[in-house]
Amino acid sequence: MERTKRRYLDACGTAHALDLIGERWALLVMRELMLGPRRFSDIKASLPGISANVLTQRLEGLEAAGIVARRELPPPASVRVYELTPWGLEAEPILSVMGRWAARSPLHDPTLPFSTASLVLSLRTMFSAERAEAEGFRARIALLPPPDAFVAEVSPEGLTIERGDPSGATASLAGSAESIAAAIHGGVPFEALESEGVLAVGGDRAAAATFTTLFPLPPKAG
Amino acid sequence: MERTKRRYLDACGTAHALDLIGERWALLVMRELMLGPRRFSDIKASLPGISANVLTQRLEGLEAAGIVARRELPPPASVRVYELTPWGLEAEPILSVMGRWAARSPLHDPTLPFSTASLVLSLRTMFSAERAEAEGFRARIALLPPPDAFVAEVSPEGLTIERGDPSGATASLAGSAESIAAAIHGGVPFEALESEGVLAVGGDRAAAATFTTLFPLPPKAG
DNA sequence: CTGTATCCGTGTTGATACTG
DNA sequence: CAGTATCAACACGGATACAG
Numbered sequence: 001m002e003r004t005k006r007r008y009l010d011a012c013g014t015a016h017a018l019d020l021i022g023e024r025w026a027l028l029v030m031r032e033l034m035l036g037p038r039r040f041s042d043i044k045a046s047l048p049g050i051s052a053n054v055l056t057q058r059l060e061g062l063e064a065a066g067i068v069a070r071r072e073l074p075p076p077a078s079v080r081v082y083e084l085t086p087w088g089l090e091a092e093p094i095l096s097v098m099g100r101w102a103a104r105s106p107l108h109d110p111t112l113p114f115s116t117a118s119l120v121l122s123l124r125t126m127f128s129a130e131r132a133e134a135e136g137f138r139a140r141i142a143l144l145p146p147p148d149a150f151v152a153e154v155s156p157e158g159l160t161i162e163r164g165d166p167s168g169a170t171a172s173l174a175g176s177a178e179s180i181a182a183a184i185h186g187g188v189p190f191e192a193l194e195s196e197g198v199l200a201v202g203g204d205r206a207a208a209a210t211f212t213t214l215f216p217l218p219p220k221a222g
Numbered sequence: 223m224e225r226t227k228r229r230y231l232d233a234c235g236t237a238h239a240l241d242l243i244g245e246r247w248a249l250l251v252m253r254e255l256m257l258g259p260r261r262f263s264d265i266k267a268s269l270p271g272i273s274a275n276v277l278t279q280r281l282e283g284l285e286a287a288g289i290v291a292r293r294e295l296p297p298p299a300s301v302r303v304y305e306l307t308p309w310g311l312e313a314e315p316i317l318s319v320m321g322r323w324a325a326r327s328p329l330h331d332p333t334l335p336f337s338t339a340s341l342v343l344s345l346r347t348m349f350s351a352e353r354a355e356a357e358g359f360r361a362r363i364a365l366l367p368p369p370d371a372f373v374a375e376v377s378p379e380g381l382t383i384e385r386g387d388p389s390g391a392t393a394s395l396a397g398s399a400e401s402i403a404a405a406i407h408g409g410v411p412f413e414a415l416e417s418e419g420v421l422a423v424g425g426d427r428a429a430a431a432t433f434t435t436l437f438p439l440p441p442k443a444g
Numbered sequence: 445c446t447g448t449a450t451c452c453g454t455g456t457t458g459a460t461a462c463t464g
Numbered sequence: 465c466a467g468t469a470t471c472a473a474c475a476c477g478g479a480t481a482c483a484g
Contacts (some may be wrong), residue, residue, distance in 0.1 A: 001471080006246075006457085006458095006474085006475090008250065008271065009270045009271055009334050009335060010250070010269075010270065010334055010335060010336070010337070010340070011328070011331065011332050011333065011334035011335060011336040011340070011400075012250075012253070012336060012337065012340035012343075012344065013251070013320070013321030013324045013344060014253060014317045014320045014321045014324070014340070014343070015340075016322070016324040016327060016329075016330050017320035017324035017327075017333075019322060019323065020247060020324060020327060020329070022244075022246070022249075023475090023477080024228075024244070024476075025476095027236065027240060027244075028230065028232070028234075028236070028237060028240070028340065031234070031236060039446080039447095040446065040448095041445085041446065041447080042424075042449055044447095047232075048230075048231045048232065049230065049231055050477085050478045051479090052447075052448075052449095052478095052479060053448080053449075053450085053476090053477085053478095054307045054475085054477070055447095055478065056447080056448060056449085057475095065327070066327075066328065066443060066444045075237075077316070079446080080446080080447080085443070085444070086443070087326055087443035087444065090323060090326070090443075091323055093319045094316070094319050094320055094323060094340070095236045097315045097316050097319045098235070098236045098239035098240070098316055099234065099236045099239065100234030100235070101312060101313055101315070101316060102235045102236070102238040102239035102242060102310070103235050103237060104309055105238060105239075105242060105287070105288075106288065106483075107242070107287065108235070108238050108244070109233065109238075110233050111233065112231050112232055112233040113231060113232060113233065114233040115232070115234065116233035118232070118233070118235075118236070118237075118374050121234075121236070122234065122235060123310060127236070130342075154300065162383065165241070182228060183234070188303070198243070198309070216369070221288065221307070221309030221312075221324075222309060228455080228456085228476080228477095245456090246456085246457075247457095261465080261466085262465075262466055262467070263465060263466070266466095270456090272465060273457080273458050273459060273460090274459095274466080274468085275457085275458080275459090275467085275468075275469085276456090276457065276458070277467090278466085278467060278468080279456095279457095300465095302465090302466075421480080444454085445482070445484100446483100446484085447482105447483085447484090448481105448482080448483075448484100449466105449480100449481085449482070449483095450479105450480085450481075450482090451478105451479085451480085451481095452477105452478090452479090452480105453475105453476105453477095453478090454475105454476085454478105455475085455476075455477100456473105456474080456475075456476085456479085457472100457473080457475085458471100458472090458473080458474095459470105459471095459472090459473100460469100460470090460471095461468105461469085461470085461471105462467105462468080462470095463467090463468070463469090464465105464466090464467090464468095464470075
């Protein structure tokens, strides 16, 4: 095939990182795998604009680099899934740092599509331990972007967000990743989103409201 | 011209970062500007393989995004230089995190060319405050990759590396960025590099030797 | 139904030559 | 020195066809 990959002739670690994950779509494919194994079609559906052949190439390249592994689920599922290797998982700080930096961009357009993986990673990135501390906040908030279910746990140790059973949570936010993000990052009041029918808030509404204030965005640059 | 820039239709911060700095060469151009203003030809000379037209396009794009600014030095210099804006400067953690992650790659080839900016940023990235603490190390080490002069200061507060006057330093390492990196990251003994005539160690050799141990590389993945 | 391979129009990249 | 012009090679994205 193409043994003549276009590489940077540069010993710098950053340049090598770009050789590995600098091609178009590569980091976003990795983003979609950060929360666990996914199937080809699910990845493709979460990345508006990627074409099947490009996704195939990226998965091959990331596999060859030792960043992604493919696996067959045992019968009766018997489907092929892609997952990050342990080293691939360690790339999450790259996504976080890039996201935090870009949040200061004056050109950012928050009205574009927003995947579930983006939502969860953005919350991990933007969580303010200081604010949670100042509020003395402690809760388990269920995040329910269909068909997934995550539980965010805020404690003095910090924030964790994992797939899990939402029953027993202090409060719940059900709706598309875009709608949940509108409430948390966009500051849109629950009532506005509920009256449009795109968000359902359950349980302790005050706790849910406080939760949405724990992820402040940095000021715009320029 | 390019009113149809190829963007990701994705509200995720990481995706927006890729819209801004995800094009080929963009991050490496920024790396070359991290230590201060540079001229077009100097940037081009530090990036093996980039062509003039692509460098022009990247500088234009980064300027339009508010990441890079162009400036004319006053007479008698009267040359045009490019520099990072304050927000552009804040992208250094992106380079660090990518470099640290890629250092674990089994495919990394340390024999490729290595720019002065790469050397300084890699030292800032890989510095181990724990080791300096454990050694009780405190010194000013001059790094002299011609035609530049940097002073690295190790103190209980951490490491700083700035352009500066090398006189009065505890020790000095003079040679190409590649040679200095061979001593620090590659673990090559001073004597081997000196006998090849590619490195000159001055001042307190023991302090210089200890200094080279403060930048440990992480273990390889896979 | 889930992926993979092939073709094709278009835009991006890279090398050389050239201009102010 | 600091770019621009030109052109060839490649990568991307879309559609479609194919394989398990």
